[in-house]
Amino acid sequence: MAHRSVEEHVAHIRSLVVPAIPTGSETVQLGAALGRVTAAAILSPVDLPLFRNSQMDGFAVVAAELHSLPVTLPVVGEIPARRGTPPTLAAGTAVRIMTGAVVPEGADAVVPVEDTTATADSVTIARARVAGEFVRDRGSDLRAGDPLLPAGLRLASRHLAALAAAGIDKVEVRRRARVVVISTGAELTETGKRAGPGEIYDSNGTALTAAVTACGAEVTFAIVSSNDELSQLRGAMLMGVANADIILTSGGISMGEHEVVRDFLSTIGGEVGHIAMQPGGPQATGVFSGVPVISFPGNPVSTQISFEVFVAPILREAAGLPAAHRQRRTLSADVRSAPGKRQFLRGRALPDGRVEVVGGPSSHLVAGLAASDLLIDIPEDTIELKEGDPVETIDL
Template identity: 60%
Template sequence: MPHTSVDDHAALVAAMLAPALMPRPETVPLDDALDRVTASAVASPVDLPLFRNSQMDGYAVVAADLATLPVTLPIAGEIAARPSDPLPLLPGSAVRIMTGGVMPRGADAVVPVEDTTVDGNHVTITRPRSAGDFVRNPGSDIHRGDRLLPGGLRLASRHLAALAAAGLTTIDVVARVTVAVITTGSELVPPGVEPVLGQVFDSNGTALAAAVRAAGGVVTFRTHVLDDRDAMLAALHRATAADVILTSGGISMGDYEVVRETLEPFGARVGHVAMQPGGPQATAVFEGTPVICFPGNPVSTQLSFEVFVAPLLREVAGLPAAVRRWRPLTAGTASMAGKRQFLRGRADAEGRVTLVAGPGSHLVAGLAASTVLVIVPEQVTELAAGDSVETWEL
């Protein structure tokens, strides 16, 4: 796959991952459903409200008794917001009622307490009310069997409130994509270990796992492998329990390229994509599980994930796509012909973008200081201050 275009490689990765990313349902408790995506439409199992109740603290009355105002009525009882059978209300009387209380039989309106004065066991009402005022009828919000939520909806707290109000305790959602992350290289040591000369910290494991979670996936397996084919093979066998396997490092054309050497016998496609950083790319299928292989330089790894995998995971998870905007450059820059550049930049409050650090694939601090990627097309070699460029928000 030498010098494949970015778009062609993206299409290849999307096609490879399509079977693994097919939405499938799983049932989760409401407490675990925030930000999940409904697998199908949800019908309300009940009428809401569940019963006829008061919308206000006040007095339940027969509206016809208020034809002439002011009117003074005897208070025939009191209803709190708690389980109770409906009290009967005789015409010519009122019942004190709290918000949410069961409306008495025969009452058809509620007079808010602020529109009344009380003297002993009598209430005087000064404002007219019509039948139905401040009364919540069953089904006035939603009827049993009506659609409460659509399928394909990313659940927010307001949606969970509706589900709980309807008495539901679980919800069928789209299962999260499970991802295995394998970093490679005998030169890597975990953060926190004192490195010797020639060793570097493994930032890719942390970064890829976090990026997967941010894109709505779940990391179910994560490991680091030295440049040893047997160890790599063992890690791949364990990783196949996930829907997708991501690797970093070990796919260049030099020696000690453990991912390439392990996966090529299984039909891996290894080559270069016309992009910088992130040129070396590979794909494979191992025991039926798609393997997407990124280069090992940390910026290349992170940008490769953002370009080729993150959009696919975000779509399955119901997350919005990364924001893409055109912004003017604050200063000019040169670009390599024939390669799509993914430069790093910071957007300011005026909508302009300033390039951060350089194009090197090892500049992790520069990437951390960035807020956007600046996309320079393959055919563009020079950009001047003020030129408009496409940016992807990070």
């Protein structure tokens, strides 16, 4: 791999990953549709509401009969919200009705209980009502055949509620990329355990798994390769190609000894080199049994920023999700940048529209990244910026 620019490496990764991501749609159960993206517009198969029902707890009446006020009507029954069709309301009577219950034939208005004086068998109404008052007509929300949800919509709980209300139990959604995440490093140990001498917790597996999911793709499984044996990594890769469209790895691609991912990629004709970028200079790619392998450096900030720059835009685009929001902001303080490298500083948006740098540029400062809500994109030919200078930011 030659010493590429960020733009050149973005193009290279797109050439590997985009053809590997499945297209088309699949049908999933409603309970599995949260976060998926609709493949086509969904029309309501039914009227909503399904039937004429009461908006209030009260009394169903005929509005035209409420003359010579106050008027007292006999109460001839009660209609709770339950299955079935109530009897037709007889002229000159009222019936108790609960919110959501079927309004009986013959009635055209509901008088809220708080606007009445009632006994066990009668109700007195002192104010005139109009036909349709506190009655939800069938189809007043949506008619059968009307659009319920558009294509390209990422389904949230409110959308699932609308689908369920229309009796829809399956949804056609866009297919999503299947991704395997592999963290490498003999120094890694699991979170929740006590770290021994020289051990660190595997944060990259957690971060990449979450980031992939947030981009609308599916992590089929994540593996921690807890030693630097080439045979173990090859076994993990073999499991990966059987279950993934894309494999993401972290660690093991530097120029020193015991760089297991670099050694593996050399056996399959992969590329290992440096990008004019900080953090995230070391980068590597390859194709194993037809599956692209995208390899990030092991320092946790480098891993996460590499994913955001090189892979997240592709996954979001494939899933039908909007790209990360970019915005021009002004700096709250002077900034220096490494010459010849495109720098992605961690930053935080201030209430006045400016942006401040959070923490330093080093690739191990996870607390600074956690405290950030955006990246500050500094061009590689820029060495120094002053307070008030404009910069491009990328929301995290």
